[in-house]
Amino acid sequence: MKLHILGCYAATPRTLTNPTSQVLEIRDHMFLIDCGEGTQVQLRINRIKFSRINHIFISHLHGDHFFGLPGLISTFRLLGRDKELHIYAPKGIKEAITLLLKLGDSWTNYPLVFHELTSKEPQVIYEDDKVTVETIPLNHRVFTNGFLFKEKLRERKLNINAVAQYKIDKCYFQSIKNGKDIILDDGKIIPNKVLTFDPAAPKGYAFCSDTGYFPDIIPQIQKVDTLYHESTFLESEAHLASKTKHATAKEAAKIAKKADVGLLILGHYSTRYRSLDLFKEEAMEIFNRVALAEDGKVFEF
Amino acid sequence: MKLHILGCYAATPRTLTNPTSQVLEIRDHMFLIDCGEGTQVQLRINRIKFSRINHIFISHLHGDHFFGLPGLISTFRLLGRDKELHIYAPKGIKEAITLLLKLGDSWTNYPLVFHELTSKEPQVIYEDDKVTVETIPLNHRVFTNGFLFKEKLRERKLNINAVAQYKIDKCYFQSIKNGKDIILDDGKIIPNKVLTFDPAAPKGYAFCSDTGYFPDIIPQIQKVDTLYHESTFLESEAHLASKTKHATAKEAAKIAKKADVGLLILGHYSTRYRSLDLFKEEAMEIFNRVALAEDGKVFEF
Missing domain, CATH: 3.60.15.10 (Ribonuclease Z/Hydroxyacylglutathione hydrolase-like)
Known part of the structure; x- marks a missing residue:
């Protein structure tokens, strides 16, 4: 991703x-x-x-x-x-x-x-054989959804050495990747786990903007690899955050911590602050895997 | 302007x-x-x-x-x-x-x-004591107006030497600028033209975009100081200009020439051409006071 x-x-x-x-x-x-x-x-x-x-x-x-x-x-x-x-x-x-x-x-x-x-409930709005996209209902001044993008489990990875050892024909490879065991000509059964490796764990990305502090989303985004959570303000403007239904960097970090996400990306910054580092510093008092979104930046995960 | x-x-x-x-x-x-x-x-x-x-x-x-x-x-x-x-x-x-x-x-x-x-007729849509703005009905695929911005004649300019010579009090200056003659204490009449200079001629700017070639606008923009006329295409794409109701640089120049404007500014360029100079070259075959609009450029007139 x-x-x-x-x-x-x-x-x-x-x-x-x-x-x-x-x-x-x-x-x-x-x-x-x-x-x-x-x-x-x-x-x-x-x-x-x-x-x-x-x-x-x-x-x-x-x-x-x-x-x-x-x-x-x-x-x-x-x-x-x-x-x-x-x-x-x-x-x-x-x-x-x-x-x-x-x-x-x-x-x-x-x-x-x-x-x-x-x-107002989470719903799957897109699905194909590789990914799903769900809404994450948020808490903003108007009807707002975040989005949870999840890979589906990929097919199993072929163990090239094992299939060579058992002289298995190519035409069986797809069914092996799909999880099937193989019966050799002599009737011997080779279990799938001998012929394959586990696929990479499917990854997920949660986009949550705009929203006030809203712990209701935590179960849905639990352990997601990457969470983008808005942090329009710092705690010094918590009163504005509350009034406008935006979050502070600290609140974003609290959500990230409770959901135990892999990485928190902060964004949707108010332009009143002199440095984005202030957002990161504030969030890292709560949670230590924090990155700053910046226009033009690319994250790989 | x-x-x-x-x-x-x-x-x-x-x-x-x-x-x-x-x-x-x-x-x-x-x-x-x-x-x-x-x-x-x-x-x-x-x-x-x-x-x-x-x-x-x-x-x-x-x-x-x-x-x-x-x-x-x-x-x-x-x-x-x-x-x-x-x-x-x-x-x-x-x-x-x-x-x-x-x-x-x-x-x-x-x-x-x-x-x-x-x-669909020209109309004055804004007027105050200094300027008027009129619509210029154009010929595009949807209802489109250009706009003609005209200064009103300014007050006359005070001839400082003349008012000093006749020892005229400051309190009369505004009425002199408004065109009034002055009667001195001895009954002598000083005509306004002795006390003032003509004001600068009022200026005008015509904005004409988007439009196909449309000579109907010529009487309205006659002798305007500056005309911005769209030139989406060159003559080599005259068929596209005609189809999409846009003008070529040559057509813009024809309008400028017939209206005898002070300066033609070209713009609304299609991005298909390698150089804007091509627009200017084409227009100058017809009319020789041509400038190219460019993003960030400022014209004074």
Whole structure:
């Protein structure tokens, strides 16, 4: 898995920082998560091919998380896209995009498929043979979901030496990887565990932004490899965090600690602070596996 | 008058170029003309104070001319704006902005005044004691207006030597500037033209984008000091220009020549060409006062 941070700052725009947007590379997918204004330019800067994006997940309908979407949808048309584009977002997104297209007497020459979200319970919103995506209901001023991206268990790894030793024909390899035992011509049964190794443990990534401190999410994100949790403020502005339903770095760390995640990535920073290091320092008083999101940074896990 | 080009490229986004947006400084106003995605960042980069923008003119509702508007409106709130903001744009803009604010359970803490345009005839849409703004109906795929910004005639300039010679008291200066003659204590009449100089000729700026070749606009923009006319294509792509209702550089120059404008500024370039100089070369075959818009460039006139 590879996480490209396109933008990780809160709403107030600045010359050199961008509102929320990320691309998660996971098992051949390039999932776009949130789409603040300017995302299409950030995709270019980060050299991510537009044609590889087929699924866009929008956490909530505040401008700094989706005002880049209409432009991206228009650009896909200009670039001659014909593949389906799937958009997972709170109810209302379809009305908004449809209106904006209609006002410009415009259209898409590709199927634009809206998956409007309304449930306040976690739900699987995407699934194929390799990954699942679930909503993580969050606690913000408007209906907001985080997203939990999970790999499925991969097929077992072939033990090349073992299959050679038993002279097993290639045509059986796929069923061996699927977990089957093998019966040799002499009737001897070779158990699958002799012929294979365990696959790598499936990985998970949880994106949680925007949200106030919300321990309800802990069971769902328990032991996830990587958690991106917003930390708009420091504890010195806890009153603002509480009022605006955002989290402090300390609160993000508390969630990370209780959920025992592999790595906490902080982001969605208010631009009032002189240094991002302050966020990391505050979080590390609670939890010691902390990284800072920065625009253009890539995490591999 | 000072014209700041924030963005002057057609819709397809690139890393280093921006869609249409300009700021015209005219007699204490900072008029924002069009507002493509990323305009708020371009305002920052060009060091234009957000608080000085009170009037926004949108030519038409294609995304590359207004997808930056919702974000700018939101940002004005974050920055604590309380002054009125006036938006002049085709009908539909109010519904779009209202819906986007509603979806985010958001609002503006300043009066947001929409002036929705529907007329296919030129009309004065803004007027005060110093300037007027008229629509210039254009010929594009959707309802589109250019805008003609005109200074009003300034007051006459005081001839300091003449008023000193006749020992005229300061308290008469304003009425002299307004054109009045003066009667001295001895009954002698001093005609205004002795006491004043003609004011500078009022200037005008015409913004015409997006449009196909459309000579109907010529009488309205006759002898305007500066004309910004779109030139999305070169003549080699005249078939595309005609199909998409855009103009070529040559067509822009024809309009400039027939209207006998002071300066033609080209812009709204398709990104398919290797050099902007090609646009200038083509236009100068027809008309010789041609300049190229470039993002970040400032014109004074």
